[in-house]
Amino acid sequence: MSNQTKTTKVGDASGRGSVAGYRVNFPARMRTYTEAEIEAVVNVMRNAEVQTQGNYMRQFEADFKAYIGAKHAFALDNCTNALRLASILCRIGPGDEVIAPGYTFCASAIPFGATGATLVWADIDPQTWVVDPQDIEKKITPRTKVLLVVHLLGMPVNMPAVMEIAQKYNLRVVEDCAQAPGASINGKKVGSFGDFGCFSLHGAKNITTLGEGGVLTVNSDADAALTPGLRHNGVRPFSGDRDRYWVPAMSNVDMDMEGIWPNNFSIGEAQCALGSELLKTLDESNDKIIAQAAKLRAALANIPEITFAKIPDGYRPIFHQFVLHFNGSAFGKNRNDLLDFLTEEAGVRAIVQYYPLYRYPLFQRLGMAEQNCPVLEDWWDNSFSLPWWIGMPDETLDYLVDSVKAGISALKER
Numbered sequence: 001m002s003n004q005t006k007t008t009k010v011g012d013a014s015g016r017g018s019v020a021g022y023r024v025n026f027p028a029r030m031r032t033y034t035e036a037e038i039e040a041v042v043n044v045m046r047n048a049e050v051q052t053q054g055n056y057m058r059q060f061e062a063d064f065k066a067y068i069g070a071k072h073a074f075a076l077d078n079c080t081n082a083l084r085l086a087s088i089l090c091r092i093g094p095g096d097e098v099i100a101p102g103y104t105f106c107a108s109a110i111p112f113g114a115t116g117a118t119l120v121w122a123d124i125d126p127q128t129w130v131v132d133p134q135d136i137e138k139k140i141t142p143r144t145k146v147l148l149v150v151h152l153l154g155m156p157v158n159m160p161a162v163m164e165i166a167q168k169y170n171l172r173v174v175e176d177c178a179q180a181p182g183a184s185i186n187g188k189k190v191g192s193f194g195d196f197g198c199f200s201l202h203g204a205k206n207i208t209t210l211g212e213g214g215v216l217t218v219n220s221d222a223d224a225a226l227t228p229g230l231r232h233n234g235v236r237p238f239s240g241d242r243d244r245y246w247v248p249a250m251s252n253v254d255m256d257m258e259g260i261w262p263n264n265f266s267i268g269e270a271q272c273a274l275g276s277e278l279l280k281t282l283d284e285s286n287d288k289i290i291a292q293a294a295k296l297r298a299a300l301a302n303i304p305e306i307t308f309a310k311i312p313d314g315y316r317p318i319f320h321q322f323v324l325h326f327n328g329s330a331f332g333k334n335r336n337d338l339l340d341f342l343t344e345e346a347g348v349r350a351i352v353q354y355y356p357l358y359r360y361p362l363f364q365r366l367g368m369a370e371q372n373c374p375v376l377e378d379w380w381d382n383s384f385s386l387p388w389w390i391g392m393p394d395e396t397l398d399y400l401v402d403s404v405k406a407g408i409s410a411l412k413e414r
């Protein structure tokens with residue numbers, strides 16, 4: 001392998017999008033839009049007078065709340081800001097601790113770190129590969145205020161166990177559901193268990209509202225009452241009946257939480273109209289990707305070097321990504337050797353998602369490099385993602401299977 005080959009194949013920072021030289025790329029989006037979805041956007045462009053915070057937003061919030069089974073839902077510009085609102089509403093700051101998964105996308109943790117609280121990293125469950133409630137409980141101290149859990153890769157965290165711990169220690173629970181809209185445990189959807197659920201409608205997610213979007217679900221009426229002002233510059237109507245609608249002015253501006261400046265985290269009407277349309281087929285598209293994952297798992301099931309996350313009874317993971325764990329220690333090879341084969345010889349743009357957060361300079365500079373996540377350390381060094389999207393053709397699935405098998409056979413010979 002020459003340096004030339006490697007440098008010309010470098011894609012964007014996430015590894016997504018078409019990169020010349022690959023037979024199977026890692027796509028930048030999970031699926032294409034249907035005509036009904038395109039029509040929903042065009043209809044707002046053509047006909048809606050109000051372009052933001054109008055009836056489409058209210059409808060989308062009602063649809064989302066009903067779909068998730070949460071008490072309240074607020075449409076936002078992205079999930080990072082849903083997490084930011086949740087972190088504000090948790091009323092935390094310097095001296096407090098938030099237990100967060102050591103492994104997730106950085107946006108899960110950044111809003112909590114930004115409050116001045118300290119992030120304490122929890123390990124993953126060796127079976128399901130998402131944050132482990134037992135490790136969370138071990139890391140609780142008198143300073144702990146919030147448990148942040150992430151249903152990463154579409155796999156639900158064991159929420160009944162997390163909620164029991166939260167009750168025992170009187171802690172607030174934030175669910176990062178960015179990668180798991182529609183995932184559930186015994187029929188109860190993620191985002192309806194904790195105090196807050198934070199959803200992403202970013203361009204790479206299973207459903208997207210034109211590249212950016214998010215939703216915050218809120219389970220207490222008191223928190224929900226504070227959210228609209230925090231979301232939109234503290235704006236609200238002047239109270240009471242007014243003889244003249246312009247006196248003293250059109251709207252009032254106030255502070256919902258003492259000492260907290262409001263923000264503008266609003267999302268436009270066209271995105272909300274699209275969001276409502278996307279919810280209509282979300283279960284169907286989740287069924288499709290679940291079936292696709294089952295097929296790929298079955299085809300790779302008899303390879304002793306490959307393992308997958310275990311799906312506990314009653315769990316419905318929605319496979320935002322297709323992740324494999326490779327153990328080539330019996331013949332002295334590792335994950336990077338297999339990826340060299342897949343990328344350079346099979347033309348399969350496999351990727352390694354994220355980095356354990358405590359290894360990133362951002363968290364290290366802020367004094368949060370300390371970790372005690374032995375399961376994650378081993379798992380991360382040996383895991384990778386295959387190219388993945390909803391509606392992958394059978395011949396592509398077959399090619400991925402053949403490539404993984406050929407890679408392992410080749411590594412055994414070398």
Ligand SMILES: Cc1ncc(COP(=O)(O)O)c(C=O)c1O
Pocket residue numbers: 077078079080081104105107108150152176178179199200201202213214
């Ligand atoms: C687990 C997780 N949390 C949070 C985010 C942030 O979402 P957004 O891009 O909508 O801000 C993402 C994705 O981008 C994510 O994957």
